[in-house]
Amino acid sequence: MAEKEFEGHNHMLKNLGIDIGAHDQLMQGLQPMFREVFLSQKNRPKAMSYFDFRMSEIHGCRIRELSEHKEKGGKVIGAFCLYVPEEIVLAAGGMMVGLCAGADIGGPEAEQYLPRNICPLIRSSLGMKLSRLCPYFELADLVVGETTCDGKKKAWEIFQDLIPLHVMHLPAMKGTKAQELWLEEMIKFKEKVEEITGNEIDAAGLKEAIARVNRRRAILKRLNETRKISPTPISGKDALLVTQLGFSDDIEQFLEGAETLRQELEQRVRNSQGAIDAAMPRLMVSGCPMVLPNWKIHHIVETNGGAVVCEEACTGQRYFRDPVEESDGKLDNQLRVLSDRYLKLDCACFTPNDDRINNIIDLAQQYRVDGVIYNILQFCTTYAVEFYRVEKALKGIGVPVLRVETDYSQEDIGPLTNRLEAFLEMIRKTH
Amino acid sequence: MAEKEFEGHNHMLKNLGIDIGAHDQLMQGLQPMFREVFLSQKNRPKAMSYFDFRMSEIHGCRIRELSEHKEKGGKVIGAFCLYVPEEIVLAAGGMMVGLCAGADIGGPEAEQYLPRNICPLIRSSLGMKLSRLCPYFELADLVVGETTCDGKKKAWEIFQDLIPLHVMHLPAMKGTKAQELWLEEMIKFKEKVEEITGNEIDAAGLKEAIARVNRRRAILKRLNETRKISPTPISGKDALLVTQLGFSDDIEQFLEGAETLRQELEQRVRNSQGAIDAAMPRLMVSGCPMVLPNWKIHHIVETNGGAVVCEEACTGQRYFRDPVEESDGKLDNQLRVLSDRYLKLDCACFTPNDDRINNIIDLAQQYRVDGVIYNILQFCTTYAVEFYRVEKALKGIGVPVLRVETDYSQEDIGPLTNRLEAFLEMIRKTH
Numbered sequence: 005m006a007e008k009e010f011e012g013h014n015h016m017l018k019n020l021g022i023d024i025g026a027h028d029q030l031m032q033g034l035q036p037m038f039r040e041v042f043l044s045q046k047n048r049p050k051a052m053s054y055f056d057f058r059m060s061e062i063h064g065c066r067i068r069e070l071s072e073h074k075e076k077g078g079k080v081i082g083a084f085c086l087y088v089p090e091e092i093v094l095a096a097g098g099m100m101v102g103l104c105a106g107a108d109i110g111g112p113e114a115e116q117y118l119p120r121n122i123c124p125l126i127r128s129s130l131g132m133k134l135s136r137l138c139p140y141f142e143l144a145d146l147v148v149g150e151t152t153c154d155g156k157k158k159a160w161e162i163f164q165d166l167i168p169l170h171v172m173h174l175p176a177m178k179g180t181k182a183q184e185l186w187l188e189e190m191i192k193f194k195e196k197v198e199e200i201t202g203n204e205i206d207a208a209g210l211k212e213a214i215a216r217v218n219r220r221r222a223i224l225k226r227l228n229e230t231r232k233i234s235p236t237p238i239s240g241k242d243a244l245l246v247t248q249l250g251f252s253d254d255i256e257q258f259l260e261g262a263e264t265l266r267q268e269l270e271q272r273v274r275n276s277q278g279a280i281d282a283a284m285p286r287l288m289v290s291g292c293p294m295v296l297p298n299w300k301i302h303h304i305v306e307t308n309g310g311a312v313v314c315e316e317a318c319t320g321q322r323y324f325r326d327p328v329e330e331s332d333g334k335l336d337n338q339l340r341v342l343s344d345r346y347l348k349l350d351c352a353c354f355t356p357n358d359d360r361i362n363n364i365i366d367l368a369q370q371y372r373v374d375g376v377i378y379n380i381l382q383f384c385t386t387y388a389v390e391f392y393r394v395e396k397a398l399k400g401i402g403v404p405v406l407r408v409e410t411d412y413s414q415e416d417i418g419p420l421t422n423r424l425e426a427f428l429e430m431i432r433k434t435h
Numbered sequence: 436m437a438e439k440e441f442e443g444h445n446h447m448l449k450n451l452g453i454d455i456g457a458h459d460q461l462m463q464g465l466q467p468m469f470r471e472v473f474l475s476q477k478n479r480p481k482a483m484s485y486f487d488f489r490m491s492e493i494h495g496c497r498i499r500e501l502s503e504h505k506e507k508g509g510k511v512i513g514a515f516c517l518y519v520p521e522e523i524v525l526a527a528g529g530m531m532v533g534l535c536a537g538a539d540i541g542g543p544e545a546e547q548y549l550p551r552n553i554c555p556l557i558r559s560s561l562g563m564k565l566s567r568l569c570p571y572f573e574l575a576d577l578v579v580g581e582t583t584c585d586g587k588k589k590a591w592e593i594f595q596d597l598i599p600l601h602v603m604h605l606p607a608m609k610g611t612k613a614q615e616l617w618l619e620e621m622i623k624f625k626e627k628v629e630e631i632t633g634n635e636i637d638a639a640g641l642k643e644a645i646a647r648v649n650r651r652r653a654i655l656k657r658l659n660e661t662r663k664i665s666p667t668p669i670s671g672k673d674a675l676l677v678t679q680l681g682f683s684d685d686i687e688q689f690l691e692g693a694e695t696l697r698q699e700l701e702q703r704v705r706n707s708q709g710a711i712d713a714a715m716p717r718l719m720v721s722g723c724p725m726v727l728p729n730w731k732i733h734h735i736v737e738t739n740g741g742a743v744v745c746e747e748a749c750t751g752q753r754y755f756r757d758p759v760e761e762s763d764g765k766l767d768n769q770l771r772v773l774s775d776r777y778l779k780l781d782c783a784c785f786t787p788n789d790d791r792i793n794n795i796i797d798l799a800q801q802y803r804v805d806g807v808i809y810n811i812l813q814f815c816t817t818y819a820v821e822f823y824r825v826e827k828a829l830k831g832i833g834v835p836v837l838r839v840e841t842d843y844s845q846e847d848i849g850p851l852t853n854r855l856e857a858f859l860e861m862i863r864k865t866h
Contacts, residue, residue: 119811119819119840121552151607154585157786158820171786173613176582177604181616188612355588355602380550383814388550389589409550 013064016071020142027137030109031063034297041303045239047279051268052242054261058249062296067139069254073099074143079201082144084129085152086318087174089346091328092194094213094255096201102251103147104138105129106295108412117162123383124411125295126155133166140252141167146200148193150174152353153386170196175347177355183347190343207335214328214342216255223262224250224324230269231313232371234286235278237269240312241302242279247319248296280311285431288371290316290364290394291379291387298412301379304421310428314371316364317379322349325363352386360390361397368403374431376405377424404431444495447502451573458568461540462494465728472734476670478710482699483673485692489680493727498570500685504530505574510632513575515560516583517749518605520777522759523625525644525686527632533682534578535569536560537726539843548593554814555842556726557586564597571683572598577631579624581605583784584817601627606778608786614778621774638766645759645773647686654693655681655755661700662744663802665717666709668700671743672733673710678750679727711742716862719802721747721795721825722810722818729843732810735852741859745802747795748810753780756794783817791821792828799834805862807836808855835862 018024038059042052058066070080081093082103093100108124110131117134118127132138141147149160149171160171172189175182198204224247230237246265250258272278287310289301294317302312315321328345331338350360368376376398380388391407398405406427410416449455469490473483489497501511512524513534524531539555541562548565549558563569572578580591580602591602603620606613629635655678661668677696681689703709718741720732725748733743746752759776762769781791799807807829811819822838829836837858841847 117823119816119822121814122816122820151786154784154816155820157607158783158817161787161820162823171608173606173608173610175604175606175616176588177602179604181612181619182604185606185612185616352589353585355582356592383552383816385550385553385585385814385816386589389553389586389592391550392548392593 013068016068017063017139020067020071020139021136022139022142023136026135027063030107030137037297041241041299042245045241045279047277048242049238049265049268049272049279051261051265052245054264055242055245055249058253058257058261059245059296062249062252063139066252066254067143070099070101070140070143074145079145080140080143081146081148081197081200082140083148084125084156085150086322086349086351087150087152087346088148088172089190089193089342091210091213091217091342092190092197092205094216095205095209096197096203098197098201101140101144102295103129103140103144104132104296106298106412107132108414109137110135118159121383122159123153123155123381125293125381126159128412130159130162133163144168146170146196148172152351153384155383174353176353178347183344186347187340187343190339190346194339205335207333207338210335210338210342211330211332214330214338218327218330219259220250220255220262221324221327223259223266227262227266227269228314228321228324230266230273233273234372235276235282236280236286236311236313237272237278239279239306240287240289240315241299241306244294244299244302244312244315244319247315247323248294250323251319252296280306284309284311285374285428285435286311286313286372288312288314288316288364288368288373288376289320289379290376292381292384293318294379295319300410300412300417300420301377301408301424304417304424305377305428308421308425308428310424313373314367316367318351321363321367322351352390357390357393361393364394365397365401368398368401373403374435375427376403377427378405378407380407380409382409382411404434444498447499448494448570451498451502451570452567453570453573454567457566458494461538461568468728472672472730473676476672476710476737478708479673480669480696480699480703480710482692482696483676485695486673486677486680489684489688489692490676490727493680493683494570497683497685498574501530501532501571501574505576510576511571511574512577512579512628512631513571514579515556515587516581517753517780517782518581518583518777519579519603520621520624520773522641522644522648522773523621523628523636525647526636526640527628527634529628529632532571532575533726534560534571534575535563535727537729537843538563539845540568541566549590552814553590554584554586554812556724556812557590559843561590561593564594575599577601577627579603583782584815586814605784607784609778614775617778618771618774621770621777625770636766638764638769641766641769641773642761642763645761645769649758649761650690651681651686651693652755652758654690654697658693658697658700659745659752659755661697661704664704665803666707666713667711667717667742667744668703668709669696670710670737671718671720671746672730672737675725675730675733675743675746675750678746678754679725681754682750683727711737715740715742716805716859716866717742717744717803719743719745719747719795719799719804719807720751720810721807723812723815724749725810726750731841731843731848731851732808732839732855735848735855736808736859739852739856739859740863741855744804745798747798749782752794752798753782783821788821788824792824795825796828796832799829799832804834805866806858807834808858809836809838811838811840813840813842835865
């Protein structure tokens with residue numbers, strides 16, 4: 005990035021209330037990390053350059069675009085979770101972004117409010133807000149929470165003193181009454197978004213918004229299909245980065261970048277050109293979301309002779325697997341279709357959660373994985389306990405699984421690497 | 436207990452499938468602990484003898500009574516949580532008991548299924564079941580779970596492979612749709628209990644059951660009222676034991692024992708006869724439930740110059756505070772009244788949870804406490820995060836609060852004692 009442009013960004017960030025000194029430090033740490041994790045890879049698809057650029061501008065150009073949107077009277081809505089329907093925001097002319105929650109930053113600030121044994125995602129998000137390091141938080145006209153897990157559910161009671169907040173009540177079990185409750189939450193959210201944006205949502209607008217988000221789902225799904233082939237034409241790290249950027253990028257620009265990548269990957273498949281040697285064990289990473297800039301497990305695996313070919317996570321298959329039906333007709337009906345689709349998501353916060361177990365088995369087979377890394381963010385009880393059923397199901401089809409529990413710090417890199425190396429070694433030997 | 440009777444109990448326990456060797460060890464550890472914690476107290480109310488006896492027979496006579504009930508065709512239903520309506524069970528001629536979950540037992544067995552960082556209550560309950568140490572588990576024709584917290588919600592997926600299970604879906608927020616959902620859960624539970632017991636529930640039976648459970652609430656509430664007086668006529672430990680026994684004891688016998696105690700305590704109040712010196716700081720213990728035989732914090736406080744005069748917990752005020760309205764009329768209406776009353780409970784699993792904050796302030800003032808000990812069972816996220824609002828509210832009325840996080844082990848007794856001593860000392864100095 006040119007120095008002048010950088011200074012311009014800093015001026016903008018300062019106006020947003022960002023702590024520029026601390027933010028510079030954060031960015032200066034991120035750049036060499038990005039070079040090491042991504043740019044040092046061999047056989048990268050050329051089309052990754054778009055995503056590299058968008059990543060480098062995630063607190064630059066992207067913030068400028070959102071600021072310009074706001075200057076024209078548009079609104080920005082921030083969220084942390086797949087259960088918050090972006091379609092509603094887009095239909096009201098708003099933009100939705102994922103908020104910063106993936107770095108080991110602001111921990112001491114967050115621990116003034118939160119217990120120490122809380123998941124790193126929640127600690128990071130509160131820490132980012134308290135340290136004034138996340139421009140998305142500062143831009144957001146509304147932050148949308150949900151009751152997916154105990155940590156987030158209760159942390160909103162702290163956030164509500166810091167930001168304009170709306171909490172969606174996600175049920176814990178599925179069924180008719182839960183559907184009704186969730187539909188009501190969808191309607192309340194629509195009303196809140198209409199109030200914030202000043203724009204009424206109509207059937208035509210919602211239909212168009214559903215189609216837009218579906219296009220992003222479709223291209224991500226198609227991109228990921230190429231990873232079923234051996235050798236995989238894209239590294240797990242790159243595929244993860246693409247998905248992660250989906251949560252913050254402008255949809256149209258993202259679609260263009262992703263379409264170019266799709267063409268290149270499909271060409272690679274036709275040429276049997278791999279990003280990672282076909283002899284390497286093929287792995288699925290299943291479990292907790294990996295929010296930018298969390299690439300820890302993928303990086304360890306892929307610098308130790310493995311290839312990640314599938315992410316069973318909110319920052320993976322769950323994000324793009326199922327499109328929303330593009331139904332015609334009245335707004336009421338569209339909202340019900342949208343609501344039912346969102347409730348079908350198979351986060352570990354539900355009980356029972358057979359859909360996720362079945363989906364993991366299905367993905368393991370479709371992506372022909374040699375093993376599964378079950379990734380738990382520390383203190384994430386729902387994913388941690390659900391491991392019991394996942395392990396049992398994977399045993400049933402003879403796929404080995406390694407449970408790892410980690411956070412955003414670099415402190416456990418040593419032991420984590422040892423465990424992942426041993427797992428890869430075990431897979432190689434049994435092949 | 437006479438040796439012959441003891442052997443008779445062991446015969447019965449063995450028939451239930453209890454691991455007698457391990458159970459004997461458990462009981463042999465419990466007896467000296469009970470002597471130290473309870474029987475060594477000075478100025479105890481004489482009427483505590485009933486509760487001492489019932490405690491000593493908790494895996495003896497009480498199991499025999501439940502077994503006899505079963506021999507006559509009655510059913511026993513086990514639960515862990517205040518949200519499971521005992522009235523429904525009683526109305527169908529069943530008996531409800533709280534399951535074992537309060538001792539540091541079965542940890543290694545439980546950790547084969549559960550993550551290490553899970554609350555001790557859940558670990559203990561699964562450990563008790565796997566180690567075959569809890570006769571209540573073995574007697575239960577049905578265990579009833581609920582979706583109160585992530586740990587329990589997901590642990591049922593493990594329990595369902597071990598026991599006959601029914602899970603109630605408790606919403607995370609309150610409101611009209613949540614009330615409808617919870618009413619449906621109440622009806623489903625009623626149907627399940629009818630199926631298990633073979634008895635249909637009618638309006639007259641439910642009305643009577645509501646009155647019975649209300650009588651237990653009323654006597655506990657009245658007993659606890661005497662603790663508002665200084666000197667308190669009963670120690671915190673004894674008051675806690677009485678409440679704890681409410682979850683397993685036969686209602687009619689319990690009412691008799693509690694009535695005798697009430698008369699004695701009210702007489703003590705008239706005579707200004709205290710169980711603990713009036714000069715001692717008066718404390719409220721607020722937070723996670725303390726299930727038998729967990730008396731850890733109360734014991735440390737009361738052997739270090741403090742008096743616990745109120746428990747703001749499921750094993751305290753929340754258990755008996757609000758009676759269920761004894762409405763006439765149709766069963767439908769009764770179920771709605773019952774359902775609405777249960778949903779009003781103010782467990783930290785709800786968000787927002789203003790009722791609890793307001794209630795804590797109210798109790799702190801009514802019981803004229805000098806300080807609050809905020810008790811968190813390790814890894815209990817909901818109570819841990821809610822501390823933020825509780826602390827803020829207590830600061831507002833000038834009541835000091837100490838946050839402690841502990842489990843069922845004895846390992847932290849030293850540092851915990853130091854912290855509680857320092858807190859008591861601080862209170863004494865500022866008076």
